[in-house]
Amino acid sequence: xxxxxxxxxxxxxxxxxxxxxxxxxxxxxxxxxxxxxxxxxxxxxxxxxxxxxxxxxxxxxxxxxxxxxxxxxxxxxxxxxxxxxxxx
Amino acid sequence: xxxxxxxxxxxxxxxxxxxxxxxxxxxxxxxxxxxxxxxxxxxxxxxxxxxxxxxxxxxxxxxxxxxxxxxxxxxxxxxxxxxxxxxxxxxxxxxxxxxxxxxxxxxxxxxxxxxxxxxxxxxxxxxxxxxxxxxxxxxxxxxxxxxxxxxxxxxxxxxxxxxxxxxxxxxxxxxxxxxxxxxxxxxxxxxxxxxxxxxxxxxxxxxxxxxxxxxxxxxxxxxxxxxxxxxxxxxxxxxxxxxxxxxxxxxxxxxxxxxxxxxxxxxxxxxxxxxxxxxxxxxxxxxxxxxxxxxxxxxxxxxxxxxxxxxxxxxxxxxxxxxxxxxxxxxxxxxxxxxxxxxxxxxxxxxxxxxxxxxxxxxxxxxxxxxxxxxxxxxxxxxxx
Ligand code: SF4
Numbered sequence: 001x002x003x004x005x006x007x008x009x010x011x012x013x014x015x016x017x018x019x020x021x022x023x024x025x026x027x028x029x030x031x032x033x034x035x036x037x038x039x040x041x042x043x044x045x046x047x048x049x050x051x052x053x054x055x056x057x058x059x060x061x062x063x064x065x066x067x068x069x070x071x072x073x074x075x076x077x078x079x080x081x082x083x084x085x086x087x088x
Numbered sequence: 089x090x091x092x093x094x095x096x097x098x099x100x101x102x103x104x105x106x107x108x109x110x111x112x113x114x115x116x117x118x119x120x121x122x123x124x125x126x127x128x129x130x131x132x133x134x135x136x137x138x139x140x141x142x143x144x145x146x147x148x149x150x151x152x153x154x155x156x157x158x159x160x161x162x163x164x165x166x167x168x169x170x171x172x173x174x175x176x177x178x179x180x181x182x183x184x185x186x187x188x189x190x191x192x193x194x195x196x197x198x199x200x201x202x203x204x205x206x207x208x209x210x211x212x213x214x215x216x217x218x219x220x221x222x223x224x225x226x227x228x229x230x231x232x233x234x235x236x237x238x239x240x241x242x243x244x245x246x247x248x249x250x251x252x253x254x255x256x257x258x259x260x261x262x263x264x265x266x267x268x269x270x271x272x273x274x275x276x277x278x279x280x281x282x283x284x285x286x287x288x289x290x291x292x293x294x295x296x297x298x299x300x301x302x303x304x305x306x307x308x309x310x311x312x313x314x315x316x317x318x319x320x321x322x323x324x325x326x327x328x329x330x331x332x333x334x335x336x337x338x339x340x341x342x343x344x345x346x347x348x349x350x351x352x353x354x355x356x357x358x359x360x361x362x363x364x365x366x367x368x369x370x371x372x373x374x375x376x377x378x379x380x381x382x383x384x385x386x387x388x389x390x391x392x393x394x395x396x397x398x399x400x401x402x403x404x405x406x407x408x409x410x411x412x413x414x415x416x417x418x419x420x421x422x423x424x425x426x427x428x429x430x431x432x433x434x435x436x437x438x439x440x441x442x443x444x445x446x447x448x449x450x451x452x453x454x455x456x457x458x459x460x461x462x463x464x465x466x467x468x469x470x471x472x473x
Contacts, residue, residue, distance in 0.1 A: 001179040002153050002233050002447060003126050003317075004291045030210065033236055033355045044294060044347070047179070047230075048208025049237040051353050052294045058346050061096060065318050068094060069133045071126070071446060078180045078207045 004044035004051065005066070005075050006059035009037055020045065023063055023072055025080045095134065095319055104323040105139040111330050118144040119282055120329055121419060123266060124289035125152035125447025126317055132456040134319035140326070147281055147419040150265055151289055152447040153230040154181045155417060156372045160405035161258050162187040165227050168256060169193075169201040172398045174223040176203045177212035179234075181445045182227060184438055188405045209241035209255075216245065216253040225394045228257045232295045235259040235383060236356035239363035242385065242392045254394040257385050260370065262292050263300055264381035268372075269419065270308045281419040285329040287322065288314035290344055297352025298342045309338045316344040363389055373407075373441065374417030411440035416449050423453040424461035430454060 007022035009031070016032035022045060031037045031050045042059040043050035054062075066072035095101040112118060122128055128148050131137055137146055150156050162185060169176035176193070183194045183205055197203040202222075206212055209226050216224035228238040238255055245253040272280040288301060293314045301312045311332040315325030325343040332339060342348055363386060370382030385393040407414070410428055415421035423429050423442070433439035435451055442448035446455075453461045 001181050002124075002151075002230055002291070004233065004294070027207075028210075029208075030237075030240060032240060033353060033359070035355070044291065046233045046291070047237045048210040049240060051233070051236065051356055052347060054347055061318065064096070065130070069129060071129065074180075074446060078205070081180075081205070081207070 001047060001078070003066070003071060003075065004046050005072070005079070006054060006062045007043055007045045007050070008059070009039055009041045009043060012037070012039060018050070020050070022079065023067070023076050025076045027079055092139070097320060100320060101139070101323065104320065104327060108139075108144075108323065108327050108330060109141050111327065111334065112141045112144055113334055114143065116143060116333070118284050118330060118333060119147055120144070120285050120287060120326065121147040121149045121269065121283050122287040122322075123149035123151040123262065124287075124292065125155070125445065125449070125452075126290065127287055127315065127322060128449055128452050129446055130317055130319055131322060132452045136319050136322055139323065144326070144330075147283060148416065148449040149269065149286075149419065150372065150375060150417040151231065151262070151292075152442070152445055152449070153234070153260070154185050154445045155413065155441045155448050156260060156265075156374065157185070157229055157258055157441070158371045158373045158405070159187050159407050160371065160403070161256075162193075163403055163405045164400050165256055166191060166193065166196045166201070167400060167403075168225050168394060168398050169203050170196060172223065174202070174225045174398070175215060175219060176201070176225050176227060177206045177215060178203065178227040179229065180205050180207075182229065185441045185444050186408055186438060188403070190408060190439070209237050213241055213244055213250065213253060216250045217248075220252060222252060223397070224253050226253070226255045228255045228259055231260055231262050231289075232292045232360070235360055235364070236295065236353070239359040242363050242389050243359065245392055246389065251391070254392050254397050255385060256394040257364070257383060259364070259383040260372065261381050261383070262289060262296065263304055264378055265372070265375065266301075266304055266312075267308070268375050268378045268381070270304075270310065272418075283310060283419075284333050285311040285313070287325050287329070288312045288340075290315060290317050290347070293344065293348045293352070295353050295356050298340050298348055298350045300352065301340045305338050305340050311338045311341070313341045314344050314348050316346065362386070372417075374414035408439045413440040413442040413450070416442055422461075423450040426450070430458055430462045
C-alpha cells in the first residue's frame with residue numbers, strides 16, 4: 001500500500017480520471033495530482049492516484065524488481081480485488 | 089555472493105560491492121538506517137547486507153505504515169464499525185494486524201462488522217455513493233505517499249455532497265519521525281541506536297521532494313541519501329553515504345534522480361496543506377508521542393472527520409505481551425530478539441504489526457533470514473562466488 005506501482009495510461013476520462021494498465025491489471029485511477037498527462041504515459045500509482053510521471057524504462061525496471069521480490073503480486077491482487085478493478 | 093545473478097546488472101553489483109569495501113574505512117563502524125520498509129524488503133530479498141563489509145550494518149527504520157499505527161487507533165476503527173454500524177474501509181495490509189486482545193479487522197468482520205478491504209480511497213467513495221443510507225468510514229493510514237489520496241477523497245466527497253463519507257485520519261510524516269529517531273527523547277544514550285546516516289525513502293520523496301530533509305541534515309549533521317528501490321540503487325546510495333561520512337560531510341544527496349526532484353509533487357503537497365492540519369503530537373507504536381508528526385483533518389473539513397462524527401470511547405488498549413515490535417521500530421532491537429518470532433508469531437498467525445505487512449521488519453526476517461534469526465545457520469541458497 002505504501003509502495004507505488006508503475007502503470008501505463010491507456011485512456012483519459014472526464015473528472016481527471018484515467019484508465020491504466022499495471023502489470024496486466026486494468027483500473028480507473030485519478031490523475032488530478034499531475035500537471036498534464038497523455039495516453040501512453042507511464043506514471044507511479046499510489047492507492048489509486050497517479051503521483052509522478054516516469055520513463056518507460058524506469059517503469060519496466062521497477063515492475064521487474066517488484067515482481068522478483070513478490071511485492072508486485074500483493075499490490076496487483078489488491079488493485080484487482082476491489083470494486084474499481086477489472087482483473088487481469 | 090548470493091542472489092547477485094538476479095541483479096539487473098550483476099557486473100555493476102560486484103563492482104559496487106568492491107568499491108564499497110575499498111572505501112569503507114576499517115577503523116570505523118558504519119550504521120545506516122533505511123527508513124522505509126520497502127528498502128528493508130529489497131535489502132533482504134537481494135542479500136544486499138551480505139555484500140557489505142563487516143563494519144557496515146543496516147538498521148531498520150519505522151517506515152512501515154501499519155507497523156507504526158498504535159493499537160489504540162486500530163481499536164477505534166473496530167469500534168466505529170462494531171458500535172456505530174459504519175461500513176469501515178481499510179487497506180489490505182491493515183486487515184490482519186492484531187489489536188487489543190488480538191482482535192483484528194478480519195476477526196471483527198467474521199463476527200459480523202461490515203469491514204471492506206479497499207485498494208484506494210476512491211473505492212470508499214464509490215461505496216458511499218452506492219450506500220447512501222449507511223455511514224462509510226475510510227481508515228486513512230500511511231505516510232506522505234497515501235495522505236494526498238485521502239485529502240483528494242475528502243475534496244471529492246465535498247464536491248459531490250457525499251454526507252455519509254468520513255475519514256479516520258492517521259496519516260504520519262517522515263521527517264518528524266527521522267528527527268525523533270535522532271533525538272531519542274527519554275532514552276538512555278547508552279541504549280539509543282547510534283546512526284551515521286539515512287537511506288531516504290524512494291516514494292515518499294517523490295511527493296515531499298529532496299529539499300524536505302535539508303533542515304534535519306543541517307540540524308543533526310547526519311547525511312541523508314535518497315535511494316531508489318533497486319538493490320543497485322541501495323548500493324549506490326550506501327557508497328554515497330560512506331563518502332559523506334569519510335569526508336565529514338552531512339548533506340542531502342539524491343541517488344534516485346530518475347524519479348525524485350528537489351521540490352516533489354507540489355500539487356500533492358498543496359492538497360495536503362489544504363485538507364489537513366498538523367496534530368501537536370501523535371502516538372506512534374515504538375516511538376511514543378512524536379510532536380508535529382501527523383495530520384488531523386482541518387476544521388474546514390470537520391464534516392468529513394470520523395473522529396468528530398462518532399463518539400469514540402476511551403479505552404485501555406494493549407499491545408500483545410512480549411511483542412518487541414516497539415523496540416524494533418526504534419532500531420534498538422531486532423526480530424531475533426523476540427521470543428515469539430517464528431514460533432507463536434508467523435505471517436499466518438501474526439502477534440504484532442511488524443509481522444503482518446511485507447514492509448515490516450519481522451516479516452522480512454521471517455521470509456528471508458528465518459533460520460538465522462531463530463539461531464540455526466541459514467542454508468546456502470546459491471553457491472558462493
Ligand atoms: S516476531 Fe511478532 S511478536 Fe515478535 S516483535 Fe515481531 S511482530 Fe512482535
